[in-house]
Amino acid sequence: MALAKVGGYAAVGLAAMGSSMGTGIAGAAAIGAWKKCYQQDKPAPFLLLAMAGAPLSQTIYGMIMMILISGAAAKTPGMWPLYLAVGVFGGLAQMFSALFQGRAAAGGCNSFAETNQGFANDLMILGVVETCAIFALVFSIMVMA
Template identity: 75%
Template sequence: MEVEMMKALAMAGGYAAIGLAAMGSAMGTGIGGSAAIGAWKKCYQQDKPAPFLLIALAGAPLSQTIYGMILMILIKGKMADNPAAWPLYLTIGVLGGLGLMFSAWYQGKAAAGGCNAFGETNQGFANYLMVLGIVETTAIFALVFALLAM
């Protein structure tokens, strides 16, 4: 196989990492954002102030896109040294990206619950954020394990 083709396949892994992570972030922020909007609507209907902190909950899944970008940059750097290892980089990019995607997606689902609860009670924000941190940990694990595999 030509070196250029090996480099292209390795970079496909890098692009898969950021692409899949970004898809998960889009799904997660969409879910969390929808719940934030619904919680704000309830607050407006009850003439209560709409809590701005819901933005922090709804935006939590965005960090996985950053992790995907880090993985892409590191795959690109490693690929320059050893393009013959393209199957490894492609596999790491796809599987690491899927790990990031699912983490962001489910973090958005957890954020939706937090938005609903905080919007109604105006209490427990730190607890909801801790739960999102637990889900975030899976993304960090996916990134670290991918880096160790390289």
């Protein structure tokens, strides 16, 4: 039972690590982009905050995985290897999705601050990366069913 719970926490722990890395990368880019705007006496776009915060959703997906793994482990504790594997690999999928979403958001922050154009296109790319995290969540649910 303890190892099943380790799998549950691995899902949210790894996802949160990725979210912190992704938001840190995107946030640093947003701060740099705002600095450029201030230097050029341009208004600093508040919308960069949306891009910088995009990788946070993976932590929520990791939390959902943790809750589902804990519930499943309570019903079938003998399946602990499955729950451990789903938590670790699902958490890693969330981590990498958040990390690379942050990298993509950093590029979007730089682009939008310089041109004040393309915000919707930038968000679409972030959505594509987000889709990997959603797939990982859905597939983990399917594996445990």
